[in-house]
Structure formats: C-alpha cells, structure tokens
Amino acid sequence: MKIWICAKVLSKCELLFLVCEAQTCPLSSRWEEDKYEDGIKWKFLEHKGPYFPPKYQPLPHDVKLYYDGKPVKLGLAAEEVALFFAQMLDHEYTTKEVFRNNFFRDWRKEMTEEERVLITDLNKCDFGEIHAMHRERVETRKNMSKDEKQVNTEANQKIMDEYGYCLLDHHRERVGNFKIEPPGLFRGRGEHPKQGMLKRRIQPEDVVINCSWDSRFPEPPAGHRWKEVRHDNTVTWLASWTENVQGSFKYVMLSAISKLKGEKDWEKYELARRLKSRVDDIRLQYQNDLKSKQMVTRQRAVALYFIDKLALRAGNEKEEGETADTVGCCSLRVEHITLHDVLDGEKCVVEFDFLGKDSIRYYNKVPVSKRVFKNLKLFKESKQEGDDLFDRLNTAMLNKHLSSLMPGLTAKVFRTYNASITLQEQLRELTSDNMAEKLLSYNRANRAVAVLCNHQRAPPKTFEKSMANLQTKIESCKEKLALAKRELKQTKEEAKGSSDSNTVEKKKKAVQRSAEQLLRMEVQATDREENKQIALSTSKLNYLDPRITVAWCKNMEVPLDKVYNKSLRAKFAWAVEMTELDFEF
DNA sequence: AGCGCCACTTAGTACCATCGTA
DNA sequence: TACGATGGTACTAAGTGGCGCT
Structure with missing residues (x-):
C-alpha cells in the first residue's frame, strides 16, 4: 500500500471539502454513505476475475491458404493470424501499405521456420478460401433461427451472471468490461x-488481479496461474494486463452505473460548477496575461483562450511514430493555424485545421481579439512547418497554473464547464410548448454542445435513403391533411342549418391529427438533417451535467425517457434522485 | 523540468436486437 | 413473415493528468 504524503492529502481534502460545500442539494440514500480517507477507493472487493475468449478453433482441413497458386496448410499459430487478415479482407484497411507491412511482419513471426522460408511476399498470398469460409460463417450466423439465437443469448447471460458482477463494500456492482x-x-x-500489427492473445499469466486480501480470490482457468494477485485499495480496477502493440495498460473496471463511478462523475460536475463561479476572474487574468512581458505567460494565455473559447483539448505531447499524428491545444503546430487579417469581412480571423483525438478533423474559422491575433503572429514568426506553435508551453505547466487559480482545475474542466453551461443557456432560449418541438429544442441545445466539442460521426450509411423515405411520407401526409381539410369544409357546409355538430367535430379532429402528424415528421426531418454528421451521445454521456437535463424535463413536463435511454438513466441515477426543479448548473 | 508509469475518462464505430412496415 | 431502419450496446482506442523519480 502506498504512503500518502502530506501535501497531497491536504490538497485532496481541501478539494473534497470545497466540492461538498459547493453542492446545493442533499445527497440521498445510496449516495450518502461516508467517504473513505483520502485515496482509498474501497474496503472490500471480491470478484470472479476476467472472462477469457474461447480458444482458437482450427480451420477445416479443406480450407487453405494459397501461396503463389499452391495450397499451403499452415500451422495453428500462423493459421489463426491468417484468419484475422482474411476476415478483414472486405475492409479498406487491408489495402493500406502500412497495415499490410505490419501485418506481414507480425504474421511471419508466428510462422514455423518452414513456413517462413516459403512465404516471403504478402502479394503472393491468396486468402480467398479462408475469406469465403468466413463469409459463409457470418451468413450462417445471420440466418440462425430464433431458438438458436435464444441459446446464444442464454449462454451470454450465464457468462454475465458469473463474471459481470462483483462485491464492493457490501454492494453488488456491475463490472464494465469483464471480457x-x-x-x-x-x-x-x-x-x-x-x-x-498482431494484438496477442492474453493468457492468465499476463493478468494481474486486484481484490481484497480477505475475499475469495478469483480462480485462474484450469492449468493456469495469474501473473499476480494484489490488494491495492487505492485503485478501482479489478484486473489489468499490458497490451503488446502500444505497451499500454488495460483494465477491468466497474460499470458506469456503479456507485463508485457515479460519485466520481458527480464530483466532476461539481468541479465544473466551481469553475462557473471563478471563470470571470480567470478570464480577466488570461486577458491580462496576453500583454505579459514573459513569452511563456503569453503563450499560456493564448492557449487558455483557445481552451476556454473553443473547447480544445489540452494536447499532451505524444511519442512520434508511435501513434497517429494528432494534436490538441498545447501541441498545435504552426501549420495548423492560418492567420487572416481580414476574412469574409471579419477582422483577425484564425483558421484552424488539424486532426484531433481519434483523427477527427477540427476545422474552424474564428475571429479573435487583436491582442490574441498579434500574439499568434508573434508565435508563428521565424518558425517553420513542424514547429510547435506554443514552443514554451506544455500541458503540465498549463495545468499547474490552472490548479493555482482554483484547486482541482485542469484544462479538461473547461470542456465540461462550457458544455454544461451551453446546454443550460440554449435550453433557456430554445424552449417551446409542443412535445415534438420541445424535444427538437433539447436536441438543438445538445447539438450546440456537440458542435462546440467537435463531436462528429460518420454519416449513417443509410442516411440519404432514409431521408428520402421520410420526405415521401411527409408528402403523403400533406395530401392527407389537404383532403381532411376539404372534407371538413364540405361537412361544415352540409351541416349548416342542421344540428349535426358531431360530424363537424370529428372532421375537425381529423384535420388536427393530420396537422400534428405532419409537424412531427417535419420536425423529425429537420432534426435528422442537422444531425447528419454530429454525434450527440458523447456530450450527453461525458460532458453535460445530467441535473440540467433532469430539471429541464421536470420543468417542461417531458418524460425523462424521451431524452435519456435506460442506460443513461442508470448511469445518472444520482442526478435523477437528487435534482430539484430549481437546479441551476 | 522532464520523463516514464499508471489510472482513469472520453471517443467513434461495429454490431446486434428490436421495432414498425410492406 | 421478411425486411430494413433504428437505437442501444459492446468494444477498445485514444485521450488527460497525477505522481514519483532523476
């Protein structure tokens, strides 16, 4: 167990104290149990360990690789890797030079000496037979009967029952990724x-187990041992291993619906709310720092301006050649921004164009203050392509500065803060009375956040088609409405003088119904079009304080399940329970 | 200050079950 | 009943940031 030095204890306790102080609503029941001393995450942890994937099933004897036109029956190790490649043959990946080279290098490592001598050129390998077999298997699986699928579902359920839960401090909790x-x-x-590159099969001998010393330890699979069983209650993971491609750690952790994760999430939003009360000062300060004599300070100020205004990520340094070339704020290079004294009638425009996390493109044209613009010119001066824009700055320095302004403050808190505050403000502006329109308003507010955070998605493959479908439906609905209107008019005339108001009422209702239906569909079409390339789920899941949504739903009389699906409601159970009507972020 | 290690959050996509519709 | 669209979930990659060490 680690020994915690005083300075750290102090800062964490201070933060916790401030967080509790900032909290406006009382925590209820499950969320109310006392916190452990600093850094301790649990007192008791018991689980079944991770679930291992089934071992490799060799190909049927008649399915072979062909090399240079001749059949080759590979050994088990090489065959398994060949199957990985064959399975991906429909994917663009397998045509890429880098992919092919990496695959071939690793594949050859799995070959026997004999195979390695024979197979020296990937282009001479014909995976056709293996690929065809794979396609067939996929097809068979797709065509399984209901009963067969049911058998699968039940088998999965059994695995889930056994490995999907753990015992943490007397609570049965769901495990997130137990496989x-x-x-x-x-x-x-x-x-x-x-x-x-080949991602190796993980053996129990690679896996470290973390659990209570006084719990029933998980059993390794028969004939195997764990790498280690440890009892570290300052961390939340149940099992971990090192992945061979990047050398990074992988963890089995609790699911997002667990108490532990829920509390952490709540703390995250409380921290962002604390920023709300300090942000004016902080903005004032970095505006001032733009004039500093110190280059570092000015760079820090401009970076902070970007992080705050544009919700850029911090931008840690990355090891060159180990990952895709992506950047965040502090790692921006001179080629990622273009400065326009005037662009489209606006002064001092910065044009951003770079690849961010997940190689998602960030493209934006932003008018900035003269001072920021002047600084950027200065930072770009006498530098060339490939040079860091903020050459005196890194994320550690930036975060150190931020934490001196407010305990616990780091760059990413700005994203949470700006996302949540944007949602709250947008909801105030956009809200209307009809249910469909209310939901559109919510989605638009959500979308504003997604745009701010640059959360993108590939347009759904069926997008164009389903849009067209919706349009035809709208057209036919329009006709229906027109017809209903005509009928109403006619009925009205026929009913003149007579006392048959019943039929008129009926026709009126029909018109109203059609009109509502049409509106609903038109709203849906708008919503979907605006959503084409924007992912709403990421911000919903990670950036928007759920209490804003819960309070909005209550105030607007919108059932929560219209905006949160089952898993979101479970994840944000704490917010559902505690949020009052007057909640303000 | 800089680095490596570690733990944890954030991210998009592939896949699958379910639903409404022809 | 077969089908495609849709929403939800599983998966796992790719970030952030703290900490200890040199």
Missing part, C-alpha cells in the same frame, strides 16, 4: 503507424 480483449489485428484510428 479479456480477444486477439486480432490492431486497428488504430487515422494514419496509425502500428495498424495491422
């Missing part, structure tokens, strides 16, 4: 230099 990642070919995002 060990199966072997395969590494699929990085963007132009990843390691794409195609």
